[in-house]
Amino acid sequence: MQVKRLTVTAMFAALCAVGGLLIIPLGIGSTALDSAPALVSAAFLPPVYAGIVALLGHTASAMYAGFPLGPFHALIALEMFIIVAVFARLHQVKRNVLKWVFFIIANGLLAPLPFYFLISPAFFIGALPSIFIATVANAAIAAVVIPALRNVTSGQLGELR
Template identity: 70%
Template sequence: MKLKRLTLTALFAALCVIGGLIKIPSGIGSLALDTVPALVSAAFLPPVFAGTAAMLGHAASAMNAGFPLGPLHVIIALEMFVIVIAFARLHKAGHDLLKWVFFIVANGLLAPLPFYFLISPAFFIGSLPFLLLATIVNAVIAAVVMPVIQQAFATRKGQLR
């Protein structure tokens, strides 16, 4: 079972890397669809493993963009780790609407808050609309894809028996 979990984590992390190559136009080059696979992974992996996929996905997206915020991407990757863990826990607990509201608020509004103090209020205010838009785009795509993949997996699992 451990090998299956690690393999799925690696698969979702790789999908996050691919999603990181699909950029969302903004003033920040690292906004991308890297979170969609991590959110979907919450349906198949324990929360810590889903968070790991999100963290690796952000790191790859930032690397592809040339690390526009430098070492501050470590903070963002850790935030993604924590946010996706909480999202996965809400998913496992059956809080279907709350998990999406939490993700949008946490990732789109709360996660950028440290940059108000670390960079500048102007950077925070200027980047917030793009971050919120990218968060909503990632959430909508994941919300559409997640039930389809879960259903396909359940159907496939039933056919194998």
């Protein structure tokens, strides 16, 4: 069981890495579709494992971009871990609307907030629209994929929790 769980975690982390290559050119820099596979993993993995998928996904995406925010990417990866782990927990307890509202607010509005103080208010205000749009895009993709993948796998991955 542990090997299967680690294998599925690695598979979703690899999908996040591929999503990191799917760039959306918006505002300051660009954002990627690396969060969608992490959100999908929340339907199949325990919260900590889904969080690890998000952490690795952001790290891969930042690596492709050349780590434009330097060491701040460690903070972003940690934020992603927490946000997706909470999202996965909300999914477990069947808070189906709350999990999406939480993800969009936490990732699209709250996660960038430290950069208001760490970099500058102008950076925060400039980056916020593109981060929010990318958050909604990742959530929309995951919202379509989760039910479809659940139907296709017919519960084969369900025992990983």
